[in-house]
Amino acid sequence: MTRGPVEIIVALERECLKVDGAIAKRNWSACEESWRAQRLLTHELDIAMRKEPLDKTQTAAIWKRIDRLTAYRDAQLKRLKAFNEACATRLANVGRFRSFAKTKAQERRSSLLDVTS
Numbered sequence: 737m738t739r740g741p742v743e744i745i746v747a748l749e750r751e752c753l754k755v756d757g758a759i760a761k762r763n764w765s766a767c768e769e770s771w772r773a774q775r776l777l778t779h780e781l782d783i784a785m786r787k788e789p790l791d792k793t794q795t796a797a798i799w800k801r802i803d804r805l806t807a808y809r810d811a812q813l814k815r816l817k818a819f820n821e822a823c824a825t826r827l828a829n830v831g832r833f834r835s836f837a838k839t840k841a842q843e844r845r846s847s848l849l850d851v852t853s
Contacts, residue, residue, distance in 0.1 A: 741781060745798065748777045748778070748805055752809060754766065754770045755774075
């Protein structure tokens with residue numbers, strides 16, 4: 737049994753909400769599963785829209801929901817990019833600190849050896 741466009745859009749909206757929950761929990765495998773499901777649902781929606789002839793008001797309403805869904809997913813992507821950049825900045829700072837700590841540890845060690853010899 738094939739689903740109609742409205743049912744598929746509802747399923748896509750639910751998957752977007754699943755991604756939000758998974759991002760909040762930092763559950764990246766759940767995000768990946770949901771994104772995979774979204775790709776399949778998007779393909780299914782494309783097929784359903786071509787197969788099932790709809791009147792103009794239904795088509796306009798469906799496209800309005802699709803546009804909102806697209807904006808929502810774009811906002812998710814923007815938040816993920818910001819999170820990624822924040823992680824990259826933190827990792828770079830940790831790397832700089834470690835590098836600094838290693839140089840200071842070597843300086844301390846060599847000065848101790850010079851004093852005691």
